Each structure stands twice: as C-alpha cells, then as structure tokens.
Amino acid sequence: MNILIVDDHDFVCLGLKATLLAKFTDAEVSLANNVDSALILLSSQDFDLAIVDLFMPGGKGGFSFIEEVSHSYKKLPIIVLSASENPAHIRQSIDTGAMGFMSKSDPQYVLFEAILTVLDGNIFIPKSLAGSLPDADRKHNEFALNGQSITEALTIRQLDILCCVAKGLSNKLIARELDLSENTVKVHVSAILRILQVTNRTQAGLLGQALVEPKLAIDNDRPER
Numbered sequence: 016m017n018i019l020i021v022d023d024h025d026f027v028c029l030g031l032k033a034t035l036l037a038k039f040t041d042a043e044v045s046l047a048n049n050v051d052s053a054l055i056l057l058s059s060q061d062f063d064l065a066i067v068d069l070f071m072p073g074g075k076g077g078f079s080f081i082e083e084v085s086h087s088y089k090k091l092p093i094i095v096l097s098a099s100e101n102p103a104h105i106r107q108s109i110d111t112g113a114m115g116f117m118s119k120s121d122p123q124y125v126l127f128e129a130i131l132t133v134l135d136g137n138i139f140i141p142k143s144l145a146g147s148l149p150d151a152d153r154k155h156n157e158f159a160l161n162g163q164s165i166t167e168a169l170t171i172r173q174l175d176i177l178c179c180v181a182k183g184l185s186n187k188l189i190a191r192e193l194d195l196s197e198n199t200v201k202v203h204v205s206a207i208l209r210i211l212q213v214t215n216r217t218q219a220g221l222l223g224q225a226l227v228e229p230k231l232a233i234d235n236d237r238p239e240r
Contacts, residue, residue, distance in 0.1 A: 016039055016041065016042045016043070016063045016064065017042070017043045017045070017060065017061060017062045017063050017064075018035060018039075018042055018043070018044045018045070018062065018063065018064045018065075018066065019044075019045050019046075019047065019053065019056060019057065019060075019062045019064070019065045019066070020032060020035075020044060020045070020046050020047070020065075020066050021047045021048075021050070021053040021065065021066070021067045021068060021071065021080075022048065022066075022067075022068040022071075022096070023048050023049060023068065023071055024048075024068075025048060027068070027119070028046045028048060029046075031066065031096075032044045032046060034123055034126070038123075038127055045060065045062075049071065050071050050080050053065075053067075053080075053084075054083075054084075057084065057087075057088060057091075062088075062091055063091075063092075063134070064091070064092050064093075064094070064130060064133070064134065065084065065091055065092070065093045065094070066093075066094045066096050067080070067081065067084075067093055067094070067095055067096065067113075068095075068096060068097060069081075069095050069096075069097035069099060069104060069108065070097070070099070078107055078108065078111045081093060081095065081108060081111045081112050081113050082111040082112055084112070085111065085112025085113070085199070086112065089196040089198050089199065090198055092114045092115070092133040092134060093112060093113045093114055093115070093133075094113065094114065094115035094116070094117065094129050094130065094133055094139070095108045095113045095115065095116045095117070096117055096118075096119055096126075097116070097117075097118065097119065098118070098119050098120075099118075100118050100144055102144075104116075105140060105144060109138060109140075109202075109206055110170055110172070110173075110206075112199070112202070114133040114137075114138055114139065114202055115129045115130075115132065115133045115138065115139035115140070116139070116140050116144065117129050117139070117140075117141050117144070118141070118144060121141055125141050129141075136201060136205075137205055138202065138205040138206055138209060140209075165177070165211070165222060165223070168210050168211070169207065169210060169211075172203060173203055173206065173207050173210075175193055176189055176193070176200060176203045176204060176207065177207055177219060177220075177222075177223040178223055179192060179193070180204065180207075180216050180219055180220045180223055181219075181220045181221075181222075181223030181224050183220065186200045186201055186204065204216060204219075207219055
C-alpha cells in the first residue's frame with residue numbers, strides 16, 4: 016500500500032508516518048509539506064491513499080486542493096486529518112471529494128478504522144464528530160413526511176444523484192447522465208445514505224420519489240456546495 020501524507024508540520028508528517036508503518040508493515044509512505052510538492056508526487060507515483068491536512072499554506076490549499084486531487088485522481092481515496100472539528104468543514108470536505116474526515120486529536124485506532132473504511136469504498140466520519148453534523152439527529156420518518164427537509168439536508172449535487180437513484184439508475188448510469196466519475200457517484204451515494212439515515216439505496220430511492228414530482232421541484236437558485 017502506497018500512502019501520501021500532506022501536512023505542513025514536519026513533526027505531524029513524521030509521527031503519522033511512524034504510526035502507519037508500525038500498523039501496516041508492507042506500506043510505503045511519502046511525505047509532502049506543501050501543495051506543490053504533493054502534486055508533483057501525485058503526478059509521478061501511484062498512491063492507494065492520501066491523508067491530507069485541511070488548511071495548508073498557499074492559494075491552492077484547503078478545499079480547493081481536495082477538489083483538485085479528487086477530480087484529477089478519481090480513484091484515490093482522501094482522508095482529511097484536521098485540527099478543526101467544525102461541522103461545516105466536515106461536510107464541505109466530503110462534498111468536495113474527501114471520503115473520510117477525522118480530528119488530529121482522535122486516537123490511533125480511529126485512524127486505522129478510517130483507512131480501512133475508505134479503502135473499502137465507504138465514507139468515514141468518527142462518531143465523536145458525526146453527532147455535531149447538521150441534520151445528524153433527524154429521523155427517517157421526518158424525511159419521509161417532509162420532502163422539503165430533504166432539499167434542505169442535501170447539496171444540489173446530492174439532490175441530483177438522489178433523483179437518479181429514485182429513478183432506479185445504477186451508479187454507472189448516474190455517472191454517465193451527470194458527467195461524473197463512478198467513484199464520485201459512489202461517494203455521494205454513501206453520504207446521502209448517512210445524511211438521510213437509511214441503510215440502502217432502495218430506502219433512499221423511496222424518499223427521493225418526492226423529488227422527481229413537479230410539486231416538489233428543487234430550488235436551483237441555492238448555491239452549489
């Protein structure tokens with residue numbers, strides 16, 4: 016397994032590298048302390064995982080870096096490792112392409128759980144942070160009874176995908192229709208299931224049926240997130 020760590024603090028990079036090598040003995044770990052170095056490494060090597068600090072110095076750091084990497088390297092899972100526990104930062108990280116988010120204060124076992132989860136193709140947010148996310152305490156029946164609450168809980172892109180799920184389209188067909196990668200669709204579907212608190216796409220599709228009806232049309236004036 017080839018892992019890239021991107022963090023402008025050298026002691027974080029070195030400590031994280033030692034932790035990973037102790038757990039994953041066959042891993043190779045590369046370090047980058049700025050965005051430019053990270054992009055050079057990404058262009059010259061194949062990585063299985065990237066662990067990225069959220070707020071990096073320079074104009075291309077933060078969410079723009081996550082979005083650029085997730086767009087250019089569609090099959091590369093990204094875990095954001097940040098000192099921030101702001102719910103808005105968590106949600107925007109996932110919306111821009113990260114598959115995992117965890118705090119730098121989390122214990123080692125959370126890091127290992129995050130790695131295994133995203134490598135398996137699933138979204139990871141620690142329970143300690145998930146409870147602070149907007150809509151985390153909504154119940155499935157509230158969404159079922161109020162279509163408007165769905166439009167408030169999901170981003171415009173997630174609403175587009177949910178409508179496709181409600182029509183019975185597969186991830187491959189959704190990707191083709193919305194001009195996205197299949198991996199990006201998979202990431203968004205996982206996020207939709209989590210936010211709507213359902214366990215499979217069939218349940219999500221049933222909730223999404225309301226969105227394909229004209230009387231509950233999505234407000235396209237809402238800003239893309």
